[in-house]
Amino acid sequence: MTTRSYKEAIDCLNTLQSNTATLQAARDSGGRLAEFAMHETEEYLSRIGYLPEDLNKLNVLHVTGTKGKGSTCAFADSILRRCxxxxxxxxxxSPHLVAVRERIRINGEPISEKDFAKYFFEVWDRLEANSLxxxxxxxxxxxxxxxVTIVAFHAFCSLKVDATVLEVGVGGMYDCTNIVPKPIVTGISALGIDHVAVLGKxxxxxxxxxxxxxxxxxxAYTVNQPPEGFTVLERQAMDRGASSFTVVPLTPxxxxxQLGLAGSHQYQNANLAIHLVRNFLQVQAPASQSNASDxxxxxPFVEGLRTAKWPGRCQTVRDPLHEGTTWFLDGAHxxxxxxxxxxxFVSPTVALRIKSNAEKSTTRILIFNCTNGRxxxxxxxxxxxxxxxxLLLHAEKDEQNAKELFDHVIFCSNVTYADGGFKGDLTSLVTAESNNLAVQRELSAAWSTLAPEFPPENIHVLPSIEHAVTVVRDLxxxxxxxxxxxxGSLHLIGGTIEVAGLSNVAL
Known part of the structure; x- marks a missing residue:
């Protein structure tokens, strides 16, 4: 049989995207459609030859939350690999930044294009052959x-992994990652209050x-949560029969x-990861913890924390081809x-770092976009x-407000290329349907209102990420x-890494 390529796999995968109407129907259902997710995921697994119980062999460390779940997983993965x-x-x-295969990693590295195509088409073909x-x-x-989740399960089962760090996609209860009957340990990162307005809950x-x-x-573990959230989590742990419920204490x-992930907020995520991995190893490799102390x-824990990587989150990237350019990438949304x-970003070690006289002409640019009706x-x-x-905190008297910090602001769509096309892995059906720049123009008008003294000629509304990178290159x-x-958007971060040629140094 002819071997099918990674590109062919991505082309097939992209046919499974939800369009705007489907996403809206899911929102309008008030969550009722999500309730079928577990039954449907179980059905798909059965059609390709797995029972949910088979996934217990993956030895899962399962993490959810509204903020920091991905970073917690990155720390946990790094610590486990060092230990x-x-x-x-x-x-x-999830999501990926540049290539779908980033979502499925083995020993810290995305699986190869060849392996992704192999496991993808094994799942695809089994579904085609068993349509019942x-x-x-x-x-x-x-x-x-x-x-992609099912492909990941299939890949991990095929490779007989010793441990799986599994990040929830959306929510938790009805997320398809929750099909694993008995993980080794579960954890919940911060519940963001700002998600209440976004999700309407x-x-x-x-x-x-x-x-x-x-x-x-x-x-069951969690970080400190707002009282109304904590009470519900405690009740859920009790009702679901968790063996214990722990609010992680501070690690001395x-x-x-110095964490591998920048930002003071990462210490909470690192602390959660420490406790999750400790518990995981006590169960799966007790001998490795015989001399451990609280x-x-x-x-190995310290080294795992120091070397953890999570691209696109408070990340500093020196442009490999343009010596004078530094990219600061954060998918905050x-x-x-x-x-x-x-x-x-606005700190003495980043944007306000000490500059020599020769560097006084540094230009600062903000590239921003937001998605999903935010x-x-x-x-x-x-x-x-x-x-x-x-700026006030750091006593930058020459730069008292944001209009003096940023020289240019760019509002662009998440379309990858200037011709309106997408890199295959970054194809977005929803973005393609709604790419009329209405959001970008609204953002531009808002910026002008909020910062009326900002030079209007330095506010750019652009149709693609490639257009935005061109403005940077012109400067x-x-x-x-x-x-x-x-x-503003992880999709924007991924497209920027692709178009600006940063993949080799950023990922």
């Missing part, structure tokens, strides 16, 4: 995210969804460690995460107000040093 270097460790996360459906409502093939409802990953006989000496972190982003005006207000407070050609903050 157990002879193990095969799988990591499943248990439920009339089940589509012949799963939608995009569920398909109360914090208690969000906590109930997240707490759905707690399982009978499985330890953690604050002295008061000191073993060196909520008010809370944007505040963390600005706190990181409140862009509110986001820009957060960026501006937090920037101002950071480089004028001999200026350039700092570029890219934020």
């Amino acid at each position: 157990m270097p002879h193990w095969t460790v799988g990591l499943y996360t 459906r248990r439920y009339e409502t089940t589509s012949p093939k799963p939608m995009y995210f569920r398909m 109360t914090l208690a409802e969000i906590a109930w969804q997240k707490g759905g990953i707690y399982k009978k006989g499985v330890p 000496s953690l604050s002295d460690i 008061d000191t972190l073993p060196e 909520t008010v809370d995460s944007l505040e963390c982003c600005v706190q990181w 409140n862009g005006v509110s986001f820009l207000g957060t960026i501006l107000s937090k920037t101002n407070s950071q 480089e050609n004028h001999g200026m040093l350039v700092d570029v903050l890219v934020t």
Whole structure:
């Protein structure tokens, strides 16, 4: 049989994307459609030859939350690999930045294009060969995210991984990753209050969804949460029969460690990862923990924290081809995460780092976009107000407000290329349907209102990420040093990495 390529796999995968109408129908259902997710995922697994119980062999460390779940998984994966270097460790996360295969990692590296195509088409072909459906409502093939999740399960089972760090996609209770009957340990990162408005749910409802990953006989962990969220999580742990419910205590000496992920908010995520991995190893490799102490972190833990990588989150990237340009990439897409982003960027070690006289002409550019109907005006207000407070905090008297910090602002769509096309892995049916620049023009008008003294000629509304990168390159050609903050959307971050040629250094 002819071997099919990675590109062919991505082309097939993209046919499974949900369009705007489908997404809206899911929202309008008030969550009722999501309730079928577990039954449908079980059906798809059965059609390709798996029972849910087979997934217990993957030895899962399961994480959800509204903020920091991906970073927690990155820390946990890095620590596990340092503690157990002879193990095969799988990591499943979403979304990807540049290539779909980033979502499925083995020992810290995305699986190869060849392997992704192999496992993808093994699942695809089994679904084609076994079309018998248990439920009339089940589509012949799963939608995009569920398909990639099933491919990940199949890959990890085929490779017989020793441990799997599994990030929930959306929610928890009805997320298709929650099909694993008995993970080794479960954890919930911060519940962001700003998600309440975005999702149209109360914090208690969000906590109930997240707490759905707690399982009978499985330890349940969480970070400190707002009272209404904490109460629900505690109840979920009890009702679901978790073997324990723990609010992770502070780890001594953690604050002295230089984490691999930038930003003060990452210490909470690192702390959760420490406790999850400790528990995981106590169950799966007790001998490795025989000399462990709660008061000191073993060196493999420390090394795992120091070397953890999570691209596109408070990440500094030196442009490999343009010496004078530095990219600051953060996929922040909520008010809370944007505040963390600005706190990181507008600091003495980043945008306000000490410059020599020769570097006085540095130009700072903000590239921004937001998706999924989020409140862009509110986001820009957060960026501006937090920037101002950071400048005052660090006594930057020459730069008292955001209009003096940024020289240019660019609002562009998430379309990858200037010709309107997408890189295959970055193809977005929803973006293609709605690419009329209405959102970008709204953002431009909001910025002008919020920062009326900002030069209008330096506000750019552009149809693609490639157009935005071209503006950056034009400024480089004028001999200026350039700092570029890219934020508001992980899709925007991924497209920027692709178009600006940063993949080799950023990923």
